[in-house]
Amino acid sequence: MAEAAIRADGLSKTFGGGWRGREVRALDNVSLEVHPGEMFGLLGPNGAGKTTFVKILLGALHPSSGGAYIFDVGCNNWASRKKAAFLPENHRFPAYLTGLEMLCYFGGLAGFSRSEVKAKAGQLLQVVDMASWGNTKIRKYSKGMMQRLGLAQALLTDPQVIFLDEPTDGVDPIGRHEIRQILLKLKAEGKTIFLNSHLLSEVESICDRVAILDKGRLIKVGPVVGLIDVRPTFRIETAQSVTMVAEAIISTHPQAVITDRSITLALDDAVQINRVIDLLRQNQIDILAVVPIRASLEDNFMELIKGNRDDA
Amino acid sequence: MHSFSAILRDTLLEVRDRKVFYVYWALAGLLVIAILLLPNFKIDGHEMLQGDTIPQEMIVEGTARFMSALFGFFVFLLVFGSAGLIPAFLQKGRIELSLSKPISRYRLILLKFSAVYLLMAIILTGTVTLIWLAASFRLGHVDTGYIGGLLIYLAQFLFIYSLVFCLGVLSNSGAASIMGYFIVRIGTDLLAGRKAIYAFLGDSVWRKILDGLYHILPKYGEVTDNSIPLMTGKEMISSYPIYSTFVISVVLVLVALAVFHRRDY
Numbered sequence A: 001m002a003e004a005a006i007r008a009d010g011l012s013k014t015f016g017g018g019w020r021g022r023e024v025r026a027l028d029n030v031s032l033e034v035h036p037g038e039m040f041g042l043l044g045p046n047g048a049g050k051t052t053f054v055k056i057l058l059g060a061l062h063p064s065s066g067g068a069y070i071f072d073v074g075c076n077n078w079a080s081r082k083k084a085a086f087l088p089e090n091h092r093f094p095a096y097l098t099g100l101e102m103l104c105y106f107g108g109l110a111g112f113s114r115s116e117v118k119a120k121a122g123q124l125l126q127v128v129d130m131a132s133w134g135n136t137k138i139r140k141y142s143k144g145m146m147q148r149l150g151l152a153q154a155l156l157t158d159p160q161v162i163f164l165d166e167p168t169d170g171v172d173p174i175g176r177h178e179i180r181q182i183l184l185k186l187k188a189e190g191k192t193i194f195l196n197s198h199l200l201s202e203v204e205s206i207c208d209r210v211a212i213l214d215k216g217r218l219i220k221v222g223p224v225v226g227l228i229d230v231r232p233t234f235r236i237e238t239a240q241s242v243t244m245v246a247e248a249i250i251s252t253h254p255q256a257v258i259t260d261r262s263i264t265l266a267l268d269d270a271v272q273i274n275r276v277i278d279l280l281r282q283n284q285i286d287i288l289a290v291v292p293i294r295a296s297l298e299d300n301f302m303e304l305i306k307g308n309r310d311d312a
Numbered sequence B: 001m002h003s004f005s006a007i008l009r010d011t012l013l014e015v016r017d018r019k020v021f022y023v024y025w026a027l028a029g030l031l032v033i034a035i036l037l038l039p040n041f042k043i044d045g046h047e048m049l050q051g052d053t054i055p056q057e058m059i060v061e062g063t064a065r066f067m068s069a070l071f072g073f074f075v076f077l078l079v080f081g082s083a084g085l086i087p088a089f090l091q092k093g094r095i096e097l098s099l100s101k102p103i104s105r106y107r108l109i110l111l112k113f114s115a116v117y118l119l120m121a122i123i124l125t126g127t128v129t130l131i132w133l134a135a136s137f138r139l140g141h142v143d144t145g146y147i148g149g150l151l152i153y154l155a156q157f158l159f160i161y162s163l164v165f166c167l168g169v170l171s172n173s174g175a176a177s178i179m180g181y182f183i184v185r186i187g188t189d190l191l192a193g194r195k196a197i198y199a200f201l202g203d204s205v206w207r208k209i210l211d212g213l214y215h216i217l218p219k220y221g222e223v224t225d226n227s228i229p230l231m232t233g234k235e236m237i238s239s240y241p242i243y244s245t246f247v248i249s250v251v252l253v254l255v256a257l258a259v260f261h262r263r264d265y
Helices: A050-057 A078-083 A099-109 A114-127 A143-155 A173-188 A200-206 A243-252 A271-282 A297-311 B002-017 B020-037 B056-083 B085-089 B095-099 B105-139 B145-171 B174-192 B194-201 B205-216 B220-231 B240-262
Strands: A006-015 A024-034 A039-043 A065-070 A084-087 A161-165 A192-196 A209-214 A217-223 A233-238 A262-266 A287-293
Touching: A006 A050, A024 A050, A024 A065, A024 A209, A024 A217, A039 A050, A039 A200, A050 A065, A050 A161, A050 A192, A065 A078, A078 A084, A084 A143, A099 A114, A099 A143, A099 B002, A099 B095, A114 A143, A114 B002, A143 A161, A143 A173, A173 A192, A173 A200, A192 A200, A209 A297, A217 A297, A233 A271, A243 A271, A271 A287, B002 B020, B002 B085, B002 B105, B020 B056, B020 B105, B056 B085, B056 B105, B056 B145, B056 B174, B056 B220, B085 B105, B085 B145, B085 B174, B095 B105, B105 B145, B105 B240, B145 B174, B145 B220, B145 B240, B174 B194, B174 B205, B174 B220, B194 B205, B220 B240
Parallel strands: A039 A192, A039 A209, A084 A161, A161 A192
Antiparallel strands: A006 A024, A006 A065, A209 A217, A233 A262, A233 A287
């Protein structure tokens, strides 16, 4: 069996309990594998356990039970982080450092000499479009600039696995596009990228596979294509009111949404749309447009979360 | 080695940013100017500050007392200068990034402890030595006994910083660390004078409790009781406060390491 870049086996994490107050189960028996070279997205609403999951993998949190591994080295062992890098959400880089000094500091913690870091830093700052800001103190940086610097910091040690928690948070649309391009380039180089993001469209556009967490439980894992593979939906816009055929449509398509001059309905196959169109024509209703509606990852995500909570 | 130099440099820049250096050098500069501009004055008919006109012992004793008071004041300031550094290092959003690097937790926090102590020791040594040199120049007398006093105060600050460090790791708060230190300091200074109230306690259990507390708590005040004898070339009063406080400080650092190793960030 090929070695997984990231592996979680029955990973659970409980906070609080006893004298520390109410017990919160942040992760509940999560098992997951990310393959080398894969771009993997972890989705979930706030408090789902995404950051907890990443923090356990990076040694900031201890699991309550189960195991987490990077290239088969247990995350309780600091050596597991030799091949990993991290850009945390809500990071607080030391404001008294310049961008270059910050890279030297975190590079030093990773075991690199100051001269080694400086040799790489120039090129990295250029990659993240921060070349002219290396000698400016971080306290003068905007949020977006700090994200770019954080990304440079993550790339400094040439890691095999990169964990990014909301990497485009606070970055303008051009910056977001640039960061996406950098991530795609890293993927092309064979790096494994683990992306925590609230921006579903971002995950949808660049990730190979996605996992969805809710209330600490893994709901679904699969290719993005699979996750957005839902019944084709169409909106039919008409010139006249459709109220006279509403009853007939509802009887065959109970979930159809009907307004005065439009019908939105999900279909099992393309033949069904012709039946609806025929029905409208028989009733002298002119069709202005038939618009296919692509269900986005967000729609499917909402549906999954809702379904999971209904089941619970 | 690279990790230590990175942490040391980061701590240096943080200390500079917190203006700790400036306060020390400004204070030291003012004292040096004051010493150099001090007018000559007379004690018991002898003109001071000319060295050869008053007994040598008086100069040595006076310098030792002045330097001891200065050390005490500068160590007091160092507590404020250093207490916030560990909580800042453990700040959410920063510590996760440090922990994500391939370095063990023990090593990471121990290097930070060492870097803070080293920098504070350099500040203390540099500024007080400058003042000592100015005083020696003005008095026309250089006494190497000062080095003994310096070592005692460096040890005292190491012991104090072990407590401040431990409280910083436990509480994640600079203010709580300072308050904790002063509570312990006042309590232990009172315990050092416990014999004064023995007459009222008789052979009661309270006497045993006070004695027990005295032995298991650090003795920061008594550690420096040896500074003046060392600076004046006499024998130390007692080495017990030094080695017992050293043992307690080692325990405090080990507690901090264990807590840091187990804690979730």
